[in-house]
Amino acid sequence: MNPARDIALIDQLRAEPAEAAWLEFKGNNTDPEMIGKRCSALANAARVEGRDMAYMVWGVADETHAVTGTTFHPDTRKVGGNQVLPMWLANSLTPSIAFSFRVVDHPEGRVVLLEIPAATGAPVAFNGVPYIRIGSATPKLTDYPERYQRLIERLQPYRWEQGMARQFATGDEVLALLDYTQYFRLTQQPLPDNRRGIFDKLEADRLILSDVGERWNITNLGAILFANRLADFDASLARKSVRFVAYAGSNRAATVTHRLDGQKGYAVGFEGLVGYLNALLPKNEYIGAALREAHPLFPELAIRELVANALIHQDMTVTGAGPQIELFADRLEISNPGAPLVKPERMIDLPPRSRNEALASLMRRMRMCEEQGSGLDKVVSACEVFQLPPPLLRAEDNSFQAVLYGPRGFASMTPDERMRACYFHAVLKFLSGDKMKNSSLCARLGIAPKNAAQATAVINKTLEAGLIRVADPDHPRAGYVPSWA
Template sequence: MNNSENTRDMVLIDTLLCKVEDECLEFKGNNIDPRIVGKLCSALSNSARIYDKNYAYVLWGVNDDGVIVGTDFNPDLSDNKDILKFKLAQKLKPSLDCDFRVVQHPKGRIVILEIPATTLSPVEFDGTAYVRIGSATPKLSDHSNKMQTLIGKLQVYVWEKEVAKSFLTSLKVLELLNYEVYFKLTDQSLPQSEVEILKYFEAEGIVEKDIGNKWNILNLGALLLAKDLNDFSTSLARKGVRFTVYNGNNKSETITNRLEGAKGYAMALEGLVKYINEILRKSEVIGEVFREVKTSFPQIAIREIVANALIHQDMTITGAGPQVELFNNRLVVSNPGEPLNPVDRMIDLPPRSRNEKLAGIMRRMGLCEEQGSGMDKVIYSVEAAQLPAPQFITSHHSTQIILYSYRPFSDLTTDERMRACYQHAVIKYIVGEGRLKNSSLCVRFGIAKGNESQATKVIKSALSKKLIKIADTESPRSGYWPFWA
């Protein structure tokens, strides 16, 4: 344990000793029975969430009246590791990242067990969930009011509010976070003092006060403004954006560029979009309407789908983060978690984000479009460049958005043509440009005059698959709407 951790634990112990045993605190002597400790972990984790605490605690070496008596319990002994820690890891579901720490307090040796509040579901030990009622540890199922409260709290659990790094001086907070970027992108004057900066950050939900006049950086602050995400937990570091370039059309090809993002999103997004555009080949996009030299993909489309991956990812899925992969024929952007809207309604429905604070700040920073106007601009820019229709895929607890480089109409598959037809109908509908028609679809695909029958075939196929519908049944030639209109 380093000096900073030891100092924090000393302050923490003294703070906890001023309390009595309650729903988030237990004092113990030398009892390390795995079943008793397991039940406590379940009960305290559930109760911490009920009472809006980040952690609950067990202190060995303290009497029930809060007097330090010291303890012989050593969590680092091989027997304790093999029996106690193994039992907890094996029988606590969902698993908890519990932390045993030994503290040589002036009044006696103490062991702290720091138990995080549950985030996904009630924590069970050996198949049973427990809760704290005062200092008692009954079954959660015997207290329906506690169960209802816990479920309600879990439904509104916000990952952004969890602590990323604790017990920091104000100076250390400002060393870890790029506060200049925050004030620049939000178009605010930089305050003249640390105190004023932290007031802004506290109001924004970027930091919170800790014990002993120290500060905690919350997940929102770390993910958005970290100078280096590796200064935080491994799970947070994995949320950095990874970018890989392949010299071909599949992952078996040679990797020519790789970027492991370590900066917070406020800095990473702009740099990544610029980096991608520098790598993209310049090519002449040939179409009936647009003939000009441009990058393979519209910059606004790249920005929006990368921002979408950052904002809408499921932060509770550990070990995974946003990923951008560039192949010769496509750009694939992936994020952990399935979308909250159906994939066939991602263009028109207002986005539903799991990370509202992150999304809100990124919009105010100008890092992405205003709510509800991002994905339609992606499709609009793709249509303007006469590129194949983007594809939205969800599988295995992840979401992919794929941008395809230019191919002529003759090289598109039937499914690609129908997908483009549907997306064209959606764009026409939501931006108020009228209805999908044969003539507008010809422009979208770059179909030359005299070949309008090609667009007609696509419309018929989309109708047969019920992707679009006739807008006015009394006037079938007046145009088409998306199926849900």
Template sequence: MSQNRDIEIVDDLRARSSENGWLEFKKNWKDPFKIGIYISALSNSARLEGKDSAYLVWGVENDTHEIVGTSFDPGLEIVGNQPLEMWLRQRLSPAPAFHFREVLHPSGRVVLLEIPAPILAPTAFDSIAYIRSGSATPKLSEDQLRYQALIEKLRPYTWENGVALSYVSTSDVLRLLDVDVYYRLLGESRPDSDDRVLERLEVERLVRNDFGARWDVLNLGAILFASNLSDFGPSMARKGVRFVRYSGADRTTTVTHRQDGKKGYAAGFENLLEYVNGLLPQNEHIGQALRESHPLFPRLSLRELIANALIHQDLTITGAGPQIELFADRIEITNPGCPLVDTDRMIDQPPRSRNETLAALMRRMGMCEEQGSGLDKVFREVEVFQLPAPLLRSTEAAMQVVLYGPRTFAEMTPEERVRACYFHTVLRFMAGERMKNTSLCERFGIDKKNAAQASAVIGKALDAGLIKYADEDHPRAGYHPWWS
């Protein structure tokens, strides 16, 4: 952590009129039990007062806020047989990621303890949570009103709001983030003033003001607009989109192309799509009079599926990012994290995303469809091209969509036929219609004289419990999805 930033933190805290619920000044005080209680009380009070961090500062006089220096050295303090910091961590729960930092201020030696506010539960010391009340630190349980208020303030951790890089100058923010892409995708002109640009980025929660004239680049800003993700450390770099193309139909074949995304998702999205589309095999389609070449996979569907992988991934999973694998007959798009909606219901149910701010901004920038209208359009386009239905596959660690190249009905497996029948039924139901033998024949490109083939597929879908009769008394009236 930068000494300059710590000096600015100390000066900013000293400039305040008095101590408060998330700030305490001390001189040489070093009682380990009281330090533990203060960490709990300051941390909880910070969350209650809408602060991300609390501060305990040694070496500053309480009344005048003058720097007087301190002899307290947390690195030399031993409690029992343990270093003070380790001893405290074992007794705090959930243990905040605090660190003692020595600050060599021009006016004297200061020790700064920056304490994160709690995220999921109140911070407790020896199983007891404390709170600040004036200069006292009573048990949180003794103040039920403030306890309830704190519980309401606690919320699940939002990765987008985390800090990717702190204490960054204005010029470095504009170097690290591709601001031109931000304004271009929103169809706006970039202001001439850098200050106005930073104000806009702060409103979008891409950056936030740190101490002095410095900024924190938030995870949302980095993951979307980074000129180079590696500038924000290896963890962020590993969230770049990886693309691999194989020469054949499985991973044992030769890798012909490989690219690890270096830019943020918004900054690199169009170039990524152009790169992938440029490598797609072509499929010859015979129209009424001409032979026309089309990509093996519909481009609009591919765009939507890649955007969905970026939006719906679990960004809290470290060491993993979205991956696109292109084979001779299919493309597989994988993102970290188990989906929040069952794969059978992804078309008809509203999408649920762990990253709502990221999703909303990507939609505003036109990178994907409006909420709830993307995946159903993918399946409709697949039907227009009479492709096998995409395979939606989830595990505890990842979500994968497999988009297949053209295959005739005869070339599809029984499983693929039943899956296509189910999703065709869902699309018909969403349009206020019923799936029938005739519509399924059209879906598969089956000649009417071979309608028995579609009937056989419908029978298997009924046996699998994926569809049901729309009217039990009139079986020929059509079919609905099982959940309707």
């Protein structure tokens, strides 16, 4: 930790008018049982009070808040004869919390700071008993059902976006590390004419948070979206940059023709990345009413949405991996770490579920992806319009992959692709209030009406696979709908 920040933090805590439910000052009382109960109580009380951290401070008088110094050495304090206090405390608290003892050489004396994260997933218990702080008392939480209920209501699961990418940054460092002008442009807000106005807006979207000593914390959300250089932050965040590789052939053994490792935050670099991809894609010629028209091999809307989907829905807690885009001669593969929260076959019709709701919300505000629940519909629809094979949405061990395929006629599609195209077509028809029929599937697959039996065979295979069903068993010609409809 930063020693200057710890001194500023202690001074800010000393400036509080009195001890609080989330703050306690101690002299040299180092009784382990007392510390264990206080850890539980302060963690739970901090969450009730809407604070992210609670603190115990040794070496500060609880009445005057003057620095008196302490002889407490937490790393050498033994409990039960052979276990150091931090390890004993970690084993006694459930669920485990990332508390931190820090010895601070304050200008006025030696101080020990115990920083305690607020409860997140469940009340924090010491030896199986959760406590709460009320005034100067530390009773059992269960003895105060109204406070217990309030704590349960305020408990929130951990959000990676709320973590800190940089602590104790000066205002100048914030403005140098984040492309704040892009934030205002993309969110369509006027750029304030003063620093205070800039910081207020960034803080309102939780891209930065106020720290001690008139400094700032840059959140993971702020860094991953608006970093000028992700490498300026922790290595684990820098590895979340987008990686692009293009191959001369149809597999990874082919020669690499282009490679790009993203350096900027997602919002700052998104438009450039999509433009770079579209510029590399080969073009197909379509004959319109009078002129030949060149179109990219893959629909731009599909690329844009699938890239945004990979950024938004990745599991940020998977270390050493980030979104990856690979361009082959016949397909485009877009993958991201983390298994999806919705089954791939239901991603078109079910509302999306994201681990990164703040990231998703802000990217939608900046119009980098479609409105909630409509993106993948448009991807599948675009593939139909261009008469491309259906996209493949595939969940693997701890990752998700979306594959766009280049143009191939019905005869060149695999049986699985034909069934997937039939299923997706039935889903799109159902979502538009219609039903799939043999004739509409012929149009989707480019089958001439005289060869309608080919579409019938695909429908029968898809029925056997349980992906679709007859809409009305009493009227089989009424059409087909997804099996879950």
